[in-house]
Amino acid sequence: MKIPPVKGTRDFYPPDMAIRNFIVDGWKKVSLRNGFEEYDGPIFEYLKMYQIKSGDEIVEQLFSLTDRGGRDLALRPEITPTLARMVNQQINALPKPIKWFSVPRLFRAERPQKGRLREFFQWNIDIIGVDQPLVDAEIIFTTVDYLRNVGLAPKDVKVKISSRKLLAAVLKSYGVPDEKLESLYVVLDKKGKLPADTFEQMLAEQVPDKETLAKISEFMQIDSIPELGELIDAGSEEFAAYNEIKEVLATLETMGVGDFCIYDPGIVRGLAYYTGIVFEVHDAVGDLRAICGGGRYDNLLRDFGGPAISATGMGMGDCVLEILLKEKGLLDQQVPKRQIDYFVACIGDIGNEAWRIIAKLRSMGYSANISYKTGGLSKQLKEASAQNANKCIIIGEEELKESKIGIKDMATGEQELVGRDEFFSGLDSAVVGTE
RNA sequence: GUGAGAGUAGCUCAGUUGGUUAGAGCACCGGAUUGUGGAUCCGGGGGUCGCGGGUUCGAAUCCCGUCUUUCACCCCA
Numbered sequence: 001m002k003i004p005p006v007k008g009t010r011d012f013y014p015p016d017m018a019i020r021n022f023i024v025d026g027w028k029k030v031s032l033r034n035g036f037e038e039y040d041g042p043i044f045e046y047l048k049m050y051q052i053k054s055g056d057e058i059v060e061q062l063f064s065l066t067d068r069g070g071r072d073l074a075l076r077p078e079i080t081p082t083l084a085r086m087v088n089q090q091i092n093a094l095p096k097p098i099k100w101f102s103v104p105r106l107f108r109a110e111r112p113q114k115g116r117l118r119e120f121f122q123w124n125i126d127i128i129g130v131d132q133p134l135v136d137a138e139i140i141f142t143t144v145d146y147l148r149n150v151g152l153a154p155k156d157v158k159v160k161i162s163s164r165k166l167l168a169a170v171l172k173s174y175g176v177p178d179e180k181l182e183s184l185y186v187v188l189d190k191k192g193k194l195p196a197d198t199f200e201q202m203l204a205e206q207v208p209d210k211e212t213l214a215k216i217s218e219f220m221q222i223d224s225i226p227e228l229g230e231l232i233d234a235g236s237e238e239f240a241a242y243n244e245i246k247e248v249l250a251t252l253e254t255m256g257v258g259d260f261c262i263y264d265p266g267i268v269r270g271l272a273y274y275t276g277i278v279f280e281v282h283d284a285v286g287d288l289r290a291i292c293g294g295g296r297y298d299n300l301l302r303d304f305g306g307p308a309i310s311a312t313g314m315g316m317g318d319c320v321l322e323i324l325l326k327e328k329g330l331l332d333q334q335v336p337k338r339q340i341d342y343f344v345a346c347i348g349d350i351g352n353e354a355w356r357i358i359a360k361l362r363s364m365g366y367s368a369n370i371s372y373k374t375g376g377l378s379k380q381l382k383e384a385s386a387q388n389a390n391k392c393i394i395i396g397e398e399e400l401k402e403s404k405i406g407i408k409d410m411a412t413g414e415q416e417l418v419g420r421d422e423f424f425s426g427l428d429s430a431v432v433g434t435e
Numbered sequence: 436g437u438g439a440g441a442g443u444a445g446c447u448c449a450g451u452u453g454g455u456u457a458g459a460g461c462a463c464c465g466g467a468u469u470g471u472g473g474a475u476c477c478g479g480g481g482g483u484c485g486c487g488g489g490u491u492c493g494a495a496u497c498c499c500g501u502c503u504u505u506c507a508c509c510c511c512a
Contacts, residue, residue, distance in 0.1 A: 004503075050512085058512060078512050106512095111436090113506060131473060289511085315512085347470055374469090381472035389472095396470060410472070 008110075008118025014178070014338065020121070022335045023318050023325075024103050027123040030149055031101035034142040036125055039100045041082035047072040049081045053273065053303055063107045063118075075107035079124050080313070081304065087128055088306030097135075098128040115289050115320040123292075126313030133244040136277040136296060136312050137251035142280065143292060144257040151330045157291065160264035161248065161279040164295070166241035166397050167268065173238060174215045180206075191220055191266035192286075220265050225249060229297070241276075246275055273297055277312065283324050291324060292316030341366040343384035343410075346394035347377050354395060357405070357420075364427060384410060 005011055013022055028038065047064050063075040063395050076082060079102055087098060102124045112118060125142055127135050134148060140159055147157055168181060187202050194202070200217065207213040225246055232242050245263060252261045269278045275294030283291065291385070294314030302308040325331050342361050346354045354370055361368040369387055371380045377394070384392045394406035394415070405423060408415040 054512065057510065060511090061510080080512075108511085110507095110511075112504090116511080273512070293511095308481085345471085376469045377471055378468055379472090383472085385472045392472080394471075398470090406470095408471075413472085415471080 006118075008112040010117065010119065016335070019322065019331060020318065022331070023321060024121060024123075026146060026150055026233045027101075027103055027316075029267045030142065030146040031073060031125060034138070034145060034313060036099050036101040036142070039083070039086065039102050040104065041076075041079065041102075043105065044075050045082060045085075047074040049085070049304075050074055050077060051257075052081070053271075053300070055271070061109050063109050077106055077108045078315070079104040079106070079122070080126075080300065080315075080431075083126060084300050084304040084306065088148065088301055088304055091301075091306055091309075095299035096129045098126075098127075101125045115317075115323055116226060117319055119319040123257050123316045123318075124313060126311055128311040129309050131298075131310035132298075133247045133277065133306060134251055136244075136294070137248045137255070139294060139312050140248070140252060140261065140279055141255050141312050143294070143316070144252075144260045146290075147281065150325060150334065152324075152328065154259035156324075156328060156342070157260065157281055158284060158286055159261045159279055159281050160267045161245065161261060161262065161277065161349055162265055162267040163241050163245050163277050164268070164274045165276045166238055166245065167265070168233075169238035169241050171216070173236065174219075175209075176207075176212065176214050176216075185268045188220065188266070189268035189270070192264070210386070222265065223263055225263055262365070269293055269295060273300070275299065276310075279314075288320050288324060288426075291320050294341075322374050337388060339367075339388045339390065340369050342368040343380070343387060343389035343391075344368060344392055344393045344395070345377055345384065346370075347394070350395050350397060350400045353400055357395070360424060365423075366427075381408075 010016070029040070044065075047059075047062070048390060050062055051059055058077075065073050065075075082104075083100070083102070087094065103121055104124065105119065106122050107119050109118060110116060123146075125139060127138060140161070144159060146279055162304060167185075172178070184206050187199075189208050190202065190299065191199050199205050203216065204213055207216060219231065222231065228242060229246075232239050249258070249261060249263065252258050267278055267280050269280070274295040275298040278293075278295030280293040281291040282288070292314055294312070296310065296312040297376055298310045299308070300311060322331075342358075343356050344354050344361075358368045358370050369384075369389070371381070371383050381392060392408040392410055399405055399417070403420050404417050406415055406417050406421050407423065
């Protein structure tokens with residue numbers, strides 16, 4: 001009986017696994033060089049953990065289960081609640097600032113489509129306990145550092161930065177009541193995803209007052225910091241938020257990634273989670289969903305029973321990223337292909353000599369393979385080629401008699417005959433992985 | 436939850452007035468080649484034409500149902 005793969009999951013055959021490792025290894029490398037420490041948690045948690053800050057719709061999109069003790073559990077759809085739980089548990093003992101990253105495997109029971117699956121990996125970076133805008137810039141810099149590292153340029157991707165705090169203050173100053181903010185966010189978030197006239201129409205439905213509508217429209221159309229500065233009164237509440245964005249952008253400019261970053265009032269982001277600077281990275285063409293998103297969240301730790309400590313972070317999934325890297329042709333050159341150091345080929349009856357040699361090579365930290373079939377030398381060389389062997393060691397009865405081995409360089413085709421012991425003593429035994 | 440498309444070999448796909456034993460390229464395995472690889476040539480394996488029902492002398496092909504899948508909407512932590 002043939003059993004198909006589960007909807008929304010992926011099988012990682014060796015070439016796919018190479019791509020996944022390339023992406024994940026890059027995330028980890030960049031996290032470490034930006035000063036983050038790695039953490040992880042369990043792959044399932046109590047179901048109620050995901051009900052704390054989420055609406056019904058999101059809870060419906062969980063893979064949930066009941067264990068034999070009757071506990072209601074769910075496969076993690078995100079790692080931030082786990083992070084909040086872990087940090088809260090040891091809040092007083094942890095050295096500050098908390099600057100952590102993780103690459104969790106996540107599960108969401110959504111309908112799969114382009115760039116969205118039910119099982120995926122997501123790079124998360126968070127800095128907890130510092131409320132300065134400089135730290136938002138750190139998160140964004142680390143994000144760009146990765147994108148740059150895999151070969152994406154400002155012409156390929158843009159970091160669109162905005163501020164929930166600014167938006168809230170501006171809307172309030174226009175007379176929008178607090179209880180209307182949430183529903184207005186939902187509409188404002190669609191700017192850039194909808195045609196301009198459709199967007200204006202939806203906005204008009206939310207804002208009956210013509211004068212207020214005109215002001216909001218004007219604000220949403222400003223996409224330059226100096227222009228924004230002219231609109232905002234110094235000393236007002238929104239001025240402080242404006243200064244934060246300005247500082248973040250200036251810091252990113254100083255750090256050399258200004259070309260990637262722009263102010264975009266259309267970035268609002270999903271739920272009521274975010275409280276300050278927010279950002280998303282999009283492909284320049286704009287035909288993919290967001291590559292990543294993040295921002296400042298002030299209340300999350302408190303909502304999970306901890307102290308009111310400010311935090312800021314970013315999450316990047318592997319699905320959209322992989323599509324983009326493929327489209328840009330950045331994977332072929334960078335993803336390492338299968339490669340082994342030595343392939344041992346034998347001719348005729350040489351007893352156990354080949355196995356002795358291959359074991360020696362492996363114990364010295366070199367990758368080595370041998371053919372499991374009895375075939376001619378031609379066949380074995382073909383197999384060595386197929387496995388992308390760097391060098392081939394050739395041993396026949398003649399070589400065995402003289403305690404020698406043939407070493408063939410598979411790239412150049414050149415071959416030399418050397419003494420076996422001489423060969424091993426000449427090898428650099430300080431290879432990574434050596435015992 | 437709503438809507439549109441697609442299911443033929445491992446992959447990409449041909450395959451119409453409905454008619455022998457369902458094809459190609461790539462991939463895989465083998466041979467040419469039991470002491471020299473990547474190329475080339477030759478050969479081979481691999482299919483319940485998604486599944487079920489119907490129409491018909493006869494269905495990959497027409498009709499109905501169903502499942503799977505892709506894309507979009509909703510949502511997107």
